[in-house]
Structures are given as C-alpha cells and as structure tokens.
Amino acid sequence: MARDYYGVLGVSREATDAEIKKAYRQLAMQSHPDRNPGDKDAEERFKEANEAYAVLSDPDRRAHFDRFGTAGPGAGPGFGDAGFGSLFEDIFENFFSGAPRGRRSRAVQGEDLQYELKLALEEAAAGIDTKIQIPRLEACEACGGGGVEAGSRLETCGLCHGRGEVRRSHGFLTVAQPCPKCQGSGQLNTHPCAQCRGEGRRRAERLLAVKIPPGVEDGMQLRLSGEGSGGLRGGPPGDLYVLLRIREHDLFVRDGADLHCDVPVSFPQLALGAELVVPVLNGTTTLRIPAGSQPHAILRLRGKGMPRLRQRGHGDACYRLVLEVPHTLNEPQREALAAFESAGRSARGPLTAAFLERMKKLLG
Ligand SMILES: [Zn+2]
Ligand SMILES: [Zn+2]
Numbered sequence: 001m002a003r004d005y006y007g008v009l010g011v012s013r014e015a016t017d018a019e020i021k022k023a024y025r026q027l028a029m030q031s032h033p034d035r036n037p038g039d040k041d042a043e044e045r046f047k048e049a050n051e052a053y054a055v056l057s058d059p060d061r062r063a064h065f066d067r068f069g070t071a072g073p074g075a076g077p078g079f080g081d082a083g084f085g086s087l088f089e090d091i092f093e094n095f096f097s098g099a100p101r102g103r104r105s106r107a108v109q110g111e112d113l114q115y116e117l118k119l120a121l122e123e124a125a126a127g128i129d130t131k132i133q134i135p136r137l138e139a140c141e142a143c144g145g146g147g148v149e150a151g152s153r154l155e156t157c158g159l160c161h162g163r164g165e166v167r168r169s170h171g172f173l174t175v176a177q178p179c180p181k182c183q184g185s186g187q188l189n190t191h192p193c194a195q196c197r198g199e200g201r202r203r204a205e206r207l208l209a210v211k212i213p214p215g216v217e218d219g220m221q222l223r224l225s226g227e228g229s230g231g232l233r234g235g236p237p238g239d240l241y242v243l244l245r246i247r248e249h250d251l252f253v254r255d256g257a258d259l260h261c262d263v264p265v266s267f268p269q270l271a272l273g274a275e276l277v278v279p280v281l282n283g284t285t286t287l288r289i290p291a292g293s294q295p296h297a298i299l300r301l302r303g304k305g306m307p308r309l310r311q312r313g314h315g316d317a318c319y320r321l322v323l324e325v326p327h328t329l330n331e332p333q334r335e336a337l338a339a340f341e342s343a344g345r346s347a348r349g350p351l352t353a354a355f356l357e358r359m360k361k362l363l364g
Contacts, residue, residue: 005052005065013066017057024053037167037174047161110137110201110229110238114221117242119212121249125281125306127214134208134240137201139230143193146233147200152191157182200232210242215257215309218246251279257315259305263287264324270295278319280304287319295323 006013009023027049029035036042055061055071065071115132139145148154156162160179164186167174178184192198208227221241228238252259263278273291277284280301287299298320305315329337 003048003052005055005071008048008052009056015056020053020056024049024057028053033161033163034167037169043161050161107235108232109235110139110231112238112241113228114241114243116245117210117212118245118247119216120247121252121254121306122281123212124216124244124246125214127216128212130210130212131207132210132242134206134227136204136206136227136240137229138204138206139232139234139237140193140196140200140202142195143200144234145200145231147193147196147198148189149191149193154187155190157186157188160186162186201230208240212244213309215307215311216244216246217254217256217309218244220244252281252317254306257306257308258318259315260318260320262322263319265289265293265321267323267325270321270323278317280317281306289321293321295321297321 006015009015009020009027011019011023015023028046031042031046031049033039033043033046051071055065061071113134113136115134117130117132119128140147143150146154157164157179159181160166164179164182164184165176166179168177169175179186182188189198193200196202206227208224210222210224212222221243224240224242226237227240230237246254251261254260259281261279263276265274265276268274269276269289270293271291273293274289276287276289278287281304285301285304287301289299293299298318301317301319303314304317307314326333
C-alpha cells in the first residue's frame with residue numbers, strides 16, 4: 001500500500017535528515033504546480049514528494065516505515081493537521097513569494113477584550129471589589145478548540161493541495177487567489193464539531209471579580225491576564241482590559257491626587273474672616289477663611305484629597321474662594337455698604353495704592 005518513500009525522493013535508506021531535506025526540496029521545486037501549470041504528472045510527483053518527506057522527516061514515522069514498510073499512524077492521503085501546511089511553509093518560505101500558507105492550521109491566541117467600568121469618584125478613592133459580566137468567546141471543550149469532531153481530523157484540501165491558493169490565468173497574467181474550496185486555509189473540516197459547529201469557540205457570559213485599588217485615575221486600564229477571548233486550535237486566550245472611567249463629580253475636579261472645589265463667598269466673609277462648611281470626600285468639614293483673604297485665593301486642606309495609587313498618603317483638598325457680589329441689595333445692606341465705603345476710602349489695599357501711584361505718574 002505504501003510507496004517506497006526513499007525511492008520517491010531518490011535517496012538511500014541511510015540518508016541523513018539534511019540529505020532527505022535537500023532531495024525533497026529539489027524534487028518539490030521541480031514538480032511544484034506553480035512551475036508546471038496544468039501538468040497532472042508533475043502534480044502527482046509533487047504530492048508523492050510531500051508525502052514521502054512528511055514521513056521521512058519525522059523520526060518516529062521514519063522508524064515505523066523502516067520497520068514495517070508502511071507510513072504508520074497519521075499518514076495517508078489527507079495526512080495530519082500539522083503535516084502538510086506547516087511542512088510546506090518551512091521548506092518553501094524562502095522560495096516562493098506570496099501570502100503565507102497553511103496559516104489556519106496554527107494555534108492562534110484569542111483576541112484581547114476591553115470592558116469599560118464606570119466608577120464614582122468616591123469609589124475611585126476608596127477602591128472597590130466588584131463583579132463584571134463579560135460576554136466572550138471561549139474555547140469549545142468538546143473539541144479542544146480545534147473545531148473538529150472527536151476522532152476526526154482536518155483534511156488537506158484537494159483543490160489547492162493544502163497551499164491555500166490557486167492560480168488563475170487572466171490573458172497572459174497568472175494571478176494567485178485564495179482557494180475557493182478551503183477559503184485559503186489549505187485544509188477542510190469534513191467533520192465539524194457539533195458543539196461549536198466547527199468554530200472551535202462558543203459564546204459564554206462570565207462573571208468576573210475585579211479588585212480596583214484606591215487612587216485609580218480616569219483612563220487607566222487593569223489587565224486581567226487570560227480573561228479575553230479563547231484561542232483557536234489550542235491557542236492561549238487573550239487578555240481582558242478593564243478601562244476605568246470615573247464619573248464627573250458634582251463638586252470636585254480632580255488633578256492627580258488633589259481635589260479642587262470652587263466655594264462662593266461674600267465680601268464680608270473675605271474681609272472679616274469666616275468659618276465655612278465645605279465638602280470633602282464622603283462628608284463635610286469646616287474651612288477657616290482668614291480675615292483679609294483675597295478673591296480667588298486657594299485654601300488647602302492637607303491630606304483631604306485622593307489617596308495616591310500604590311503609594312502612601314493622600315493629596316490635598318483645595319478650595320478656591322470665589323467672590324460673589326449680590327445682584328440686588330436690600331435697604332439695610334445698601335446703607336451698611338455705603339457707610340463702609342465712606343468710612344475709609346484711603347484704607348484700601350496695596351493694589352489700589354499701586355494703581356493710584358501709576359495714575360499720578362501718567363498725569364504728571
Ligand atoms: Zn483549498
Ligand atoms: Zn467544538
């Protein structure tokens with residue numbers, strides 16, 4: 001049943017691996033369908049050479065052939081998933097241009113996934129343990145991700161002989177196209193897995209525990225290794241990236257570990273000093289405004305900001321004093337303010353003094 005593979009390649013039974021490879025390469029180059037379009041005999045020689053090399057280049061299968069004179073397990077017309085495609089590529093990588101072949105026969109890592117997780121600023125400050133539900137493709141357990149029914153294997157495509165592409169003539173041009181029968185894979189799945197319909201993966205929803213450390217910032221990503229899509233044909237799964245989005249806070253704007261808050265104040269509060277109730281994360285505190293504070297001054301409460309990610313300590317809470325002038329005054333207010341103004345025109349601050357000085361110079 002089996003051919004004399006040594007005879008096919010024209011080497012002795014004692015031939016070394018290098019001699020076998022060299023003989024095969026020569027024969028395959030001569031009989032390659034690219035060089036012999038339409039030549040059925042060349043195509044047959046090419047197939048024989050491939051088969052012979054697949055056996056003799058594999059120490060186990062060569063030993064089997066030497067002992068029993070048959071190709072042994074994994075041989076035959078449609079030998080092995082890994083057999084033809086990868087073999088072909090190894091040998092011809094440097095000889096023929098064009099798209100890489102037999103690609104589909106390789107294990108492929110699953111895609112990375114991204115999940116957007118929205119957090120309140122308070123949650124980002126405290127850190128949270130939460131659960132997220134991830135829809136993803138997982139490797140099919142029934143077929144181990146190969147997409148082939150148990151006990152079956154992929155077969156080499158008869159149309160392209162595992163090359164994954166066919167040559168078509170357009171006038172005097174010959175163009176390589178993906179094989180229409182196997183969609184360029186070089187292999188046919190004649191017994192697709194019933195569980196995954198040959199896809200090798202199945203849809204699944206997973207509930208994953210996620211631990212968010214205190215101090216994370218908007219736009220940061222957490223990587224959950226191996227929690228992405230399942231791989232194809234035994235490839236490893238991809239990773240899951242959890243993109244953190246921190247919702248805008250009603251009162252605070254964040255700058256690193258510092259929090260900023262605008263606090264409206266009145267002129268008397270700035271001038272006389274005051275104690276104000278201001279927000280902090282998860283509560284309120286009292287902010288003391290010193291007498292004579294200027295509008296837009298920023299008062300800091302040390303350590304009342306966000307925790308520093310993976311470091312000790314907290315940033316500050318910063319309060320900007322925004323002077324709000326009343327749009328209307330009642331009568332007592334009007335009188336009080338008029339009395340204030342007439343009580344001490346000269347007793348203004350350094351800004352007024354400098355301005356008056358410069359005006360004086362300008363006017364000579
Ligand atoms: Zn094909
Ligand atoms: Zn399956």
